[in-house]
Structure formats: C-alpha cells, structure tokens
Amino acid sequence: MNADCEAVRQAAMEEIDALEDLRALEESRVRFLGRKGRIAALMRLLGETSPEDRPALGKAINEVKEALTSALEARKQELEARDLAARAAAEAVDLSLPGRRPRQGHMHVINQVIDDIVGIFVELGFQVAAGPDVETEYYNFDSLNTPSDHPARDSHDTFFVKPGVVLRTHTSPVQMRVMERTQPPVAIVVPGRTYRVDNDASHSPMFYQIEGLLVDHGVTFADLKGTLALFVRRFFGPDTKARFRPHFFPFTEPSAEMDISCSVCRGAGCRVCKHSGWLEILGCGMVHPNVFGYAGYDYETYTGYAFGMGVDRIAMLRHAISSISFLYENDVRFLEQF
Amino acid sequence: MRISLNWLKDYVDIDVDADQLAEDMTMLGLEIEAVEQLGADITNVFVGRILSIEPHPDADNLVVCKTDVGHGEPLQIICGAKNMKVGDKVPTAVVGAKLAGGFEITKRKMRGVDSYGMMCAADELGLGEDHSGLIIMDPATPVGRDAKPYLGLDDVVFEIEVLPNRGDWASMIGVARELAARYGRPLHVPAIKLQEMATPASQFSSVTNEAPVLCPRYIGRVLNGVKVGPSPDWMCKRLLAAGQRPINNVVDVTNYVLLETGHPLHAFDYSLLAEHRVIVRRAKPGETMRTLDGEARTLTDQMLVIADAERPQAVAGIMGGEHSEVGEGTTTVFLESAYFDPVSIRRTSRALGLMTESSQRFQRGADPEMAEYAINRAAALMQELASAEVAQGLLDAYPEPVPRREVTLRYDRNNALLGAHVPPDNQRKYLTDLGFEVVNESPDTCTVRVPTWRHDVAEEADLIEEIARFHGYEHIPVTVPSVRPIEVRFAPEHDALAALRRLLVGYGLTEVCNWTFSSDDAVRNCGLEDAYLDMVRLENPLSERQAAMRSSLAPGILNNVAFNIRHGSNDLALFEIGPVYRPRADRELPDETPGLAIALSGAAEDRYWSRAPRAVDFHDLKGLAERVIEHFGAGFEFTVSESALFQAGQGANIAADGEVIGRCGRIHPHVLRSLDIPQDVYLLELNLDPLLRLPQRYSQFQSIPAFPPSLRDMAVVVDAEVPAGAICEAARRAGGKLLQRVEIFDIYEGKQVPAGKKSVALGFVFQSPDRTLIDADTEKACDKILRALKHAYQAELR
Numbered sequence A: 001m002n003a004d005c006e007a008v009r010q011a012a013m014e015e016i017d018a019l020e021d022l023r024a025l026e027e028s029r030v031r032f033l034g035r036k037g038r039i040a041a042l043m044r045l046l047g048e049t050s051p052e053d054r055p056a057l058g059k060a061i062n063e064v065k066e067a068l069t070s071a072l073e074a075r076k077q078e079l080e081a082r083d084l085a086a087r088a089a090a091e092a093v094d095l096s097l098p099g100r101r102p103r104q105g106h107m108h109v110i111n112q113v114i115d116d117i118v119g120i121f122v123e124l125g126f127q128v129a130a131g132p133d134v135e136t137e138y139y140n141f142d143s144l145n146t147p148s149d150h151p152a153r154d155s156h157d158t159f160f161v162k163p164g165v166v167l168r169t170h171t172s173p174v175q176m177r178v179m180e181r182t183q184p185p186v187a188i189v190v191p192g193r194t195y196r197v198d199n200d201a202s203h204s205p206m207f208y209q210i211e212g213l214l215v216d217h218g219v220t221f222a223d224l225k226g227t228l229a230l231f232v233r234r235f236f237g238p239d240t241k242a243r244f245r246p247h248f249f250p251f252t253e254p255s256a257e258m259d260i261s262c263s264v265c266r267g268a269g270c271r272v273c274k275h276s277g278w279l280e281i282l283g284c285g286m287v288h289p290n291v292f293g294y295a296g297y298d299y300e301t302y303t304g305y306a307f308g309m310g311v312d313r314i315a316m317l318r319h320a321i322s323s324i325s326f327l328y329e330n331d332v333r334f335l336e337q338f
Numbered sequence B: 001m002r003i004s005l006n007w008l009k010d011y012v013d014i015d016v017d018a019d020q021l022a023e024d025m026t027m028l029g030l031e032i033e034a035v036e037q038l039g040a041d042i043t044n045v046f047v048g049r050i051l052s053i054e055p056h057p058d059a060d061n062l063v064v065c066k067t068d069v070g071h072g073e074p075l076q077i078i079c080g081a082k083n084m085k086v087g088d089k090v091p092t093a094v095v096g097a098k099l100a101g102g103f104e105i106t107k108r109k110m111r112g113v114d115s116y117g118m119m120c121a122a123d124e125l126g127l128g129e130d131h132s133g134l135i136i137m138d139p140a141t142p143v144g145r146d147a148k149p150y151l152g153l154d155d156v157v158f159e160i161e162v163l164p165n166r167g168d169w170a171s172m173i174g175v176a177r178e179l180a181a182r183y184g185r186p187l188h189v190p191a192i193k194l195q196e197m198a199t200p201a202s203q204f205s206s207v208t209n210e211a212p213v214l215c216p217r218y219i220g221r222v223l224n225g226v227k228v229g230p231s232p233d234w235m236c237k238r239l240l241a242a243g244q245r246p247i248n249n250v251v252d253v254t255n256y257v258l259l260e261t262g263h264p265l266h267a268f269d270y271s272l273l274a275e276h277r278v279i280v281r282r283a284k285p286g287e288t289m290r291t292l293d294g295e296a297r298t299l300t301d302q303m304l305v306i307a308d309a310e311r312p313q314a315v316a317g318i319m320g321g322e323h324s325e326v327g328e329g330t331t332t333v334f335l336e337s338a339y340f341d342p343v344s345i346r347r348t349s350r351a352l353g354l355m356t357e358s359s360q361r362f363q364r365g366a367d368p369e370m371a372e373y374a375i376n377r378a379a380a381l382m383q384e385l386a387s388a389e390v391a392q393g394l395l396d397a398y399p400e401p402v403p404r405r406e407v408t409l410r411y412d413r414n415n416a417l418l419g420a421h422v423p424p425d426n427q428r429k430y431l432t433d434l435g436f437e438v439v440n441e442s443p444d445t446c447t448v449r450v451p452t453w454r455h456d457v458a459e460e461a462d463l464i465e466e467i468a469r470f471h472g473y474e475h476i477p478v479t480v481p482s483v484r485p486i487e488v489r490f491a492p493e494h495d496a497l498a499a500l501r502r503l504l505v506g507y508g509l510t511e512v513c514n515w516t517f518s519s520d521d522a523v524r525n526c527g528l529e530d531a532y533l534d535m536v537r538l539e540n541p542l543s544e545r546q547a548a549m550r551s552s553l554a555p556g557i558l559n560n561v562a563f564n565i566r567h568g569s570n571d572l573a574l575f576e577i578g579p580v581y582r583p584r585a586d587r588e589l590p591d592e593t594p595g596l597a598i599a600l601s602g603a604a605e606d607r608y609w610s611r612a613p614r615a616v617d618f619h620d621l622k623g624l625a626e627r628v629i630e631h632f633g634a635g636f637e638f639t640v641s642e643s644a645l646f647q648a649g650q651g652a653n654i655a656a657d658g659e660v661i662g663r664c665g666r667i668h669p670h671v672l673r674s675l676d677i678p679q680d681v682y683l684l685e686l687n688l689d690p691l692l693r694l695p696q697r698y699s700q701f702q703s704i705p706a707f708p709p710s711l712r713d714m715a716v717v718v719d720a721e722v723p724a725g726a727i728c729e730a731a732r733r734a735g736g737k738l739l740q741r742v743e744i745f746d747i748y749e750g751k752q753v754p755a756g757k758k759s760v761a762l763g764f765v766f767q768s769p770d771r772t773l774i775d776a777d778t779e780k781a782c783d784k785i786l787r788a789l790k791h792a793y794q795a796e797l798r
C-alpha cells in the first residue's frame, strides 16, 4: 500500500515539475487532489485496510497529499510570477517618450506683474480701486493741482477726446475719485491702463501704471519710505535696496523718485542702469495740500502719501524683456515664455 | 542742461571728485542724465612745436614736418593740413597715442616716408566736428606738456535734467547756488566791471511799457561801437562744453550770459529800430511779422510784442524778428533783458507752435531781479570782448516790483510730515542757506521771504521739501505704517476678473493684451455691424488706425490670430479681458464695459505621438462659454445668430439668465479673407458686466445618493434637422422624476440610417433617493420617453 502512495507521489511530482501553464496546473490539481482524484482513490483503499495498518497508511496518504498540495502551490506561484514577468515585459513603456501634458495657458506678463504687486499691497492692508480710462481733465489734471497753464501738463503728451475729456495720462485721477467718495482712512492701490501720445522704442501709447494712496492721521514721509522699501524687497528680492531722490510732481510735496539697486549688476554698474547702479522705478511723495483741498480733506487733520509706478518697466526689468513692443504685439512665442 | 565742472568752479569751491559731485547733485534732485569726461579716451597728446615744414617728395598734398614734443629727438610727421607755419604750437599725438573714438597712432609709412605721429585737428580730439585744420595753440603754451588741459580736455560735463518747477537750475549760477548751500560755501557771483559812457542811454533810446501785466519788467541798454568778431578761447571752450557752437562775440555773449544766469537776453540792431525806441505792447489783431526762423507770423491781441515806433520787432520772450537781427554790419546794439508773464509766454508759444530756449525759460518763470544782473553782465562782457561803448544807465520799465511771497514754517509740522527729527535751527539754516530771508520768528515758527528765483515755493509744504532735501532724503527714517481697514469696496470686479483670468489660463488659453485703440476700418474689416462704428474718437490720434477707442474686442484678437499665423504659430487658443468703450450722448464720459473675447484656431490639442490632433470646432468654443457663464453662477442659452461675422449655421447668440450678453461662432470666410487669415477661426465675445453684477452664489450641498443609479441607453432615428438639444429636452420632460440626467453619447449620420435621418444615442441615469430601482422602473420610464419622442419628432428606435 505504501508502494501505491509512493507511486502516486512520484507520478504527481513528475507531472507538477513539467507543468507549463496555470490551466494545466488546475487540471493536475483536480486529477490528484480532486474528489475523484488519485488521493481520494487512496483514501477509499484505506477502508479496506486492516485496522492495525490503517494509521500508518492514513499518515502516509496525508503526507503525500500535503506534499502534493505544497508542490502545486509552489509551482503555481512560479508560473504566476513567470506570467507576470512576461506581461510586464510585453507592456513596458518607453520612458523616454515625452509625457502627455495638459495644454498650458499663460496669463499676460503684465497681469502677472500687476497681480504680484497688488498682492503685496493688499497684504499690507490696501485695497484695489479703479477708475475710467477716458477721464475728465478735472480728475486727470485740475484736481491734482495741475491747472491748465501748469508747465507739468506739457510733459504729459495727452490724447484728447473732446474739450475737457482726455485719455488719462496716469492712474492718479483715481485718487480724487476715491477721496470724493469717502473720508479717511483711505488705503488704495490702482492698477490700470494709461495713455500718452508717444510711440517709440521705449514708449507705448498705452501702458500700465499702479497708483497707491494712503491717507490717515499722522502718515509721514518715513512711512512712505518704509512701505516702498518693503515692497521692493518683497517684489525684487530681499537684497534690493531703495533710494529716494527729490523730484517734482504737481500733486505731491515733498516729492521723490525711487530707485532700486540694479537687479542686473547688483549696483556695480551696467548698460541697463546706465552705469549708475540704480534703476528708477517709481514717483511718489506726500499728498499736496491743494489736492486735499479738492478732496475736501483737512490738511491739518490728515496727511497722506501717494506713489505711482510703471508696470511695463517693472515687467521688463523682472523678466529681462528687451523691448516694450513685445508687450503689446501678442506673439504667442513671447506670451508662452511667462 | 550741460554743466561744465571747470566752469562751475568759478562760482563755488568744489573739492569733491566728479563721482561724489554727481551723487550729491542727484540727492538734491538734480537728475544726472550722463557724466561726460572730456578727453577721457585721449592719451599721449603733447604740446608740440613745428621746427620745419618740407614738401613731401612724392605727394603734392602732404608735407613732412619736424616737430619738437619736448622729449627725445624731434619727430618726423607727415601732415595734410595747410594752416600751420614753422614755430606754431600744435597738439601732437605720438606713437602709441589714443585719440577720440579709440583711434590709435602707430608708426606709418606714407608714400614712402616714415611718419612718427600726428598733429591734431579739433575733431580728432573729440572737440566738435571741425576738421578744417590743425588746432593752433596759444604761443605761450609750454612745449612737451600734456595738451589736454590747454584744450579744455580735462573737464567733466554733467548733463542734468531740470525739473519743470525749477527753471532756476537751468543756469550755472542756479546749480552753483544749490551746491554752495549743500557744501556750506559762499556763492561767487562774478562782479560787474563796467565803464559806462557819460551819455545816458535815454539820449539814444526809450522804453515804453504798455502791458505791465504781461511784462512786469523790461530793461534796455544801448551799446555803441560794437565790433563783431570771434570770441576768445576761454569763452569758446565753455560754450562748446555746454553744447553751444560759438558764432560771434555778440551772439556768444548773450548765450554765455544765458547759460551763466539762466536769463534770456535779446539783441536788436539799434539802427534798424524805427525812431530807435522800444514799445512793449500787445500785438494788434492780424498784425504780422517775420521771425528769425524766416516764418511770417500772424499775431493776435493776446500776444505780447516788442515793437519799435512802427512795427513789431520780436515776439516777446519767444523769438526776435528778422528785420532787426544783429549781423556783420551791426555797430550799435539795443540789448533787452526782461521778465515776462509765464502764462502769457506759454499761451503765445502754443498758439504760434513756436517753442524756443527763451520761451521755455520764461514759461518756467524767470527771475525779475536777475534780469538786471544779466544785462549788466552782458554789457560788461561786450565791452571787454567787442569793444562796446555802453551808454550810461538802464532803460528800466519796472512800474511795480514783482511781489515777494512770505511763507511761515512750523518746525513741528515739518517733523510730523517727514516723520523725522530735524532741529529747528537746522530747519531755519537750510532755508537761509538757499537764500530765503527770515522776516519773522517765534520759538515754534519762522516766516521767510521767498527768493525771486523760487517760483516753486508758495506754501509751508514747499519749505518742508527744501528742508527734507537738505536734511537728506536718505536720513529720513524708515517706518511701516499700520493701515486701518475700511469696509467699502471700491473695485470688487478686480478680483472677479483676476479669477476669470486664472480660470481661462487653467483651461489652456493664453491671454493677450492689446492697445485699446480701434478704427472704422478695423470695425468694417471684421464684419462688425455699423453700430460698432459709434466709437469714442480721439482728437489727436497717433494714426488713423488708432483714431478711436475700441467698441469691440473682436478686431484686436482677430488681428492677434492673423499676426501669429503669419509668424508660424497656427494652433491658437487666445483670450483677452478688457474694456470696450461706447459714447454716451447723455454723459460727459463714455461707458467702459468689461468684456471677454476668446479666439480658437488650428488644433484643439498639442501634437502628440500617440494620436492625431483634433481641429477645434464650434463646440470647443461653446464649451468654454458654458464654463465661463457657469463660473459666475448663471444659466445659459444659445440661440441662432444671423450675424455676418459668422458663417451661416455656426453662429450663436449667448444668453445668461435670459439676457443676451454676447455671441460666438465660426468666423465667416469673407471676414477671414479680408483679415488675410488662411484657416478657420472661432470667436467669442461676451459682455462681462451682467455677469459681474450677479450676486455671489455659493453652491448648496446636495445629499449623496444612498442607492445606486440605473443606467439605460437608447438610440433613436430622427430627421437630421431636429436639434439634438430638443430630443434631450423632450426626453427629460417625459422621463419622470426618477430620471436624473440625460446625456448624448453619439450622433450618427451615414449609411446605417436612411438619407436625411440621423441617429441620436441617449444615455439615461435613473436614481431614487430611497430605494434601489428595479428593471420595471426604468423600462416604464424608457417607454414613456420613447413614446414622447415618437410623438414629437417621429423618432424610431434604432
């Protein structure tokens, strides 16, 4: 009887070793371990065996059964691993092919810069204000202490729509529009389009400015310096230095222009900064008492500062754009760089 | 304004170097445009003396010179100039020398004779353009010395930008005055050395001022026996450094005094003035004269003229007349120095379209006191340089002295405004150093009288700026204010538009930013309706193409499409967000309405190795429109547009919450042709204003279904013209409340269905909130839907 067990075991082992796929393995399993399989046949013989031989034979059959079970399982795992490896080999991708990327849109670089600048001032507590591009001379000039015969009007080559109506030459008229609407405190930033009759390598007839205005009790020139110095460090980088120089604007007194240390040469002097180490980026000053007069604010109670910067120039500096004409040509080969 | 450092040193002691001086001027508000080191690129040019001049053996136009340059053997130099003689001292460049423009001197053989250097003409040393001959130097110049200082080539010239309110800076004395205050040094104004004739000027001439409002002060002087001739070296050197070409001693003196004092002078030929007298008056309406530039000018009674007994001889303060111009034959000069009303000069200059150095200075505001110094200085120089005999005294019509302003400064107000602590003594001293006179004082304040040259100072804030400048902007502290928030929002649309921009960029679109100008042609070329010709128009456009403000975003973005295709970028997904402008008859200012334009063309997706790119079509554009309107929380509806902008059958009007806000479609081939665009373009334009006005709507939570949905598909065959949207809508209405969603998943026209028919495949999603649906539920609903479709559209199940 033991010989029978041994014969089954041997036959099974040989067959299992030769198995080459999972379907055949399943057939083998049924043939040996199934209800009508050869192990079951051996078990049936067990009933015909003498009681004294029965334990030994039972043990032998069980050993064969266990050996077969574990051999089949081992073979199954081998075959599964082989199949998986074959499938993986067949399905391997060419990693060097480029990824399938979603189409990437691009915000215009001017609006990216506006978002960044406005974001810094909003964080400081300023809020965005706006006004019309087509503006009255009153808001664009007169109420900003620039009466009709003021020499400063000459430097604004103004587009006229009709008598008394112009394309705004700066974003400053929004100062007055906001001050007329509300009493201090006022803290606004005003991004917007502005216009001058000028079109050459460094001027565009339409360009962008950002205006800022803060009016409250005790606003000082020192506050103006502090706010703008913080702004340039945030925008241009922590090592950027700001320099304030006396200047003239009709609607501020004292007035200043602010330079930043040249981002190209870091102050050593280069072509971009005309070898001065400094780049002029904005005009600013303390709000002129006459402007408060137009706004109906009391100059003894409140003081304020205002500033205005050209977005185009700042965008050109930050992104090393060589000519202003790129900004409004809308060549996608340009737009997609930002 | 060009400021020569050597000249500047006449008026104030300067012991800092040029870099420091430039820095100091900058920090006073004198903006430096450029610093020019004259002769900086010139080396090894010495004062040489010509020992001999021999003819060149082999060239008629060259000579062989021996020139002593003070060291070594005399140099043999071949020269082409003709104006020198033996013994002359000339600037001589030796071998190894560098001249203007980097030109280097080497040993050369010229027509077989060696030349060991070069004797220089003016242009070779960067002194103007003159190449007519060698520079012959003063015979007293020591041989062998560096020639540069003797030629004014050791000077530094600062090109400064004069602020519009600081006309006083457009002069040597004006700049020196600031620097004297800055360095705490005295200002040296040249003393006038004038020996007048015994005969008073009033015997020669007279001045009648009939318009004292337009001309508060008019001074004349009569200079006899003037000998017109060249100016001396020292004056030429300075005029050249200042960028002025020397002309003759009379003209040069007026220019020199102008540069020195900032005060414009005018010289008339006395003999050509009728009755030899001067009348300051308004022009008679229609009166004409010919100005120095040769133009005939027609004048109005708003313009001031300087006339003789008969006719105008100058447009006051702007330009002299041809008739009385000083020339070769002039012997007696009537010299004018006046103070004109800035506004009047400005208006006349504008009306005549005539802007001159003089008009610019007067309209910025001249100095009525300087008028007197300037004429005396000029008279003394003419005496010195042109042998003028100066008649005694001024013909000074100054009926009412220009009033001088007094302004009070509060020391604590200064410190409060600047946020700095400037001691009162310093505040006062900064002002007095600048020429302000203290007329009244208290412990907390001082009242100062403003100098006549400071037209810019009218109130306390102006004095505070002076104090800030001299205290130094860089010494004012740096503080960050705390900003008090307020509730009112001034521009809520700003954030909404920024969010829309980000949304569209997220969908793969690229933003363009166009000039907001337009024109009739641009409107017509795009096939826009005539209503778009109602534009805000400019009186002074840069060109006809930019003559108006845009009434639509379409021309701009279509132009961008054309431009990019022309430059080889064919697959385009562009958008622009910005205003359009429409005139308002009832208001001064036009409407400015924010709009959105989208233009799609070419492939809908990037080229990729695994699939062929799909071309964009109408529904790409429609999908974007749907997303945009949904983004604002509105419902949308598309109806047929008949606009000539679109190809028939591919244009739609777009409504949001029932209001038409724009349109979209495939651009009509005629429009494409007129814009020279060789491929299809899909364009959308929306008025964003109604969307921006919608109240903010926040999504409200819908409970997540607890029971699974049942999905059913159905394909029906209908007439090809039946809109798929109508089939969907009919199915939705017939489907009962268990029907949650209807989707179209296929549209088929072709061999499988009869001609003129199409198959529409619909997917239904049924769902109940409180039970799992069984087949009977969905079969019943599908039957109802099919019956409804049969009834409404003769649909057949496929």
Ligand SMILES: [Zn+2]
Residues within 6 Å of the ligand: A262, A263, A264, A265, A266, A267, A268, A269, A270, A271, A272, A273, A274, A275, A277, A278
């Ligand atoms: Zn630099």
